[in-house]
Amino acid sequence: MKNIFNSEKVQELKHLLNKHERIVLTCHMRPDGDAVGSVLGLWHVLRAMGKDAHVVVPDRVPRSLHFLPGMKEIAVNTQYDPYCTRLVNEAGLIIMCDFNTPSRQGDLAPLIQGASCDKVLIDHHRGPDIKANVVFSFPEMSSTCELVFRLIAACGYYGYVDKAAATCILTGLITDTQNFSVNCNNPEVYEIQMRLLEKEADKKQIVDEAIKATSYDALRLNSFALLERLEIFEKHRSAVITLSKDDLKKFNYQKGDTEGLVNMPLGIRGIVSSIFLREDNDCIKVSARSKFDFPVCDICSDLYGGGGHLMAAGGEFNGSLEECRELLISHFKDYDRFLPKNIEKLEIS
Ligand code: 5GP
Ligand code: MN
Numbered sequence: 054m055k056n057i058f059n060s061e062k063v064q065e066l067k068h069l070l071n072k073h074e075r076i077v078l079t080c081h082m083r084p085d086g087d088a089v090g091s092v093l094g095l096w097h098v099l100r101a102m103g104k105d106a107h108v109v110v111p112d113r114v115p116r117s118l119h120f121l122p123g124m125k126e127i128a129v130n131t132q133y134d135p136y137c138t139r140l141v142n143e144a145g146l147i148i149m150c151d152f153n154t155p156s157r158q159g160d161l162a163p164l165i166q167g168a169s170c171d172k173v174l175i176d177h178h179r180g181p182d183i184k185a186n187v188v189f190s191f192p193e194m195s196s197t198c199e200l201v202f203r204l205i206a207a208c209g210y211y212g213y214v215d216k217a218a219a220t221c222i223l224t225g226l227i228t229d230t231q232n233f234s235v236n237c238n239n240p241e242v243y244e245i246q247m248r249l250l251e252k253e254a255d256k257k258q259i260v261d262e263a264i265k266a267t268s269y270d271a272l273r274l275n276s277f278a279l280l281e282r283l284e285i286f287e288k289h290r291s292a293v294i295t296l297s298k299d300d301l302k303k304f305n306y307q308k309g310d311t312e313g314l315v316n317m318p319l320g321i322r323g324i325v326s327s328i329f330l331r332e333d334n335d336c337i338k339v340s341a342r343s344k345f346d347f348p349v350c351d352i353c354s355d356l357y358g359g360g361g362h363l364m365a366a367g368g369e370f371n372g373s374l375e376e377c378r379e380l381l382i383s384h385f386k387d388y389d390r391f392l393p394k395n396i397e398k399l400e401i402s
Pocket of ligand 2: 088151196197
């Protein structure tokens with residue numbers, strides 16, 4: 054595995070880890086497999102090193118990730134606000150994983166950003182906009198978990214990786230690459246998987262729980278979404294799914310139930326982008342995916358103040374679901390120039 058790091062930065066990270074006993078690990082809101090996998094994976098390693106480490110997340114972890122070892126030790130800011138505040142205030146070092154801008158932490162952002170302790174950022178989103186003593190920003194990584202593993206190896210901490218840590222870290226690799234189907238052309242991704250399997254990471258459990266498992270309600274909700282709430286905009290090669298609060302209620306929606314839904318229309322031949330608009334309690338959550346390097350991150354940042362990766366991005370809209378949909382449809386034409394050149398020849402079929 055190639056060393057991708059500046060050695061001074063790795064030394065600075067090691068120095069900070071040696072200096073501090075109390076360490077808080079934190080990630081973005083609506084945490085996914087890569088966010089939780091990276092903080093919990095590092096948490097296991099830091100615990101094995103004898104550190105007083107804690108994981109603080111902005112809001113609840115979806116059920117598909119409850120199998121992760123250490124999950125019960127996570128402090129959730131929306132549930133244990135004073136406890137999270139105490140942990141952050143007592144920390145000498147905060148390690149932020151899998152986000153590039155404070156707003157991705159929602160209500161937890163002022164606490165984390167306001168803390169005057171040492172900080173490290175480990176992330177794979179473009180253009181980090183967060184102050185920290187050391188920033189490890191590598192947008193070319195498949196996942197933050199890949200980056201975390203490389204950092205552990207570069208620091209010489211591989212010996213501290215046990216089965217629990219390996220399972221958490223492999224989870225981020227698997228979920229962010231959709232089980233090794235996107236963003237995984239770098240052969241080293243498979244070397245890292247091999248190293249994690251050598252540590253007995255439970256791949257079967259990860260795939261069963263984080264990728265395949267669903268509930269009856271969730272299966273019905275996703276089926277309903279595809280059958281009744283999917284629109285195809287042929288000219289723009291886009292698929293749009295909208296789910297209202299009422300739709301969600303009808304199927305007893307739980308956090309994480311629509312994970313993966315946005316990917317499904319991308320399977321249609323000739324479709325280049327898929328955008329999912331979901332009416333949450335606090336906003337319309339936008340989730341976008343694409344093929345052929347079509348920049349859905351631009352759509353998310355231009356229209357919804359969000360971002361992410363070129364072909365997997367998200368954002369939020371304050372207003373009605375219909376307004377959110379209208380805004381998107383009225384701007385589709387601005388992005389047609391990014392469609393593949395020979396797209397007319399490709400039938401939607
Ligand atoms: P998802 O669609 O799975 O929620 O997110 C896809 C990608 O976009 C992830 O890398 C995620 O971090 C990013 N993303 C999702 N929502 C937002 C958002 O509201 N703001 C920004 N900046 N990025 C987001
Ligand atoms: Mn990620």
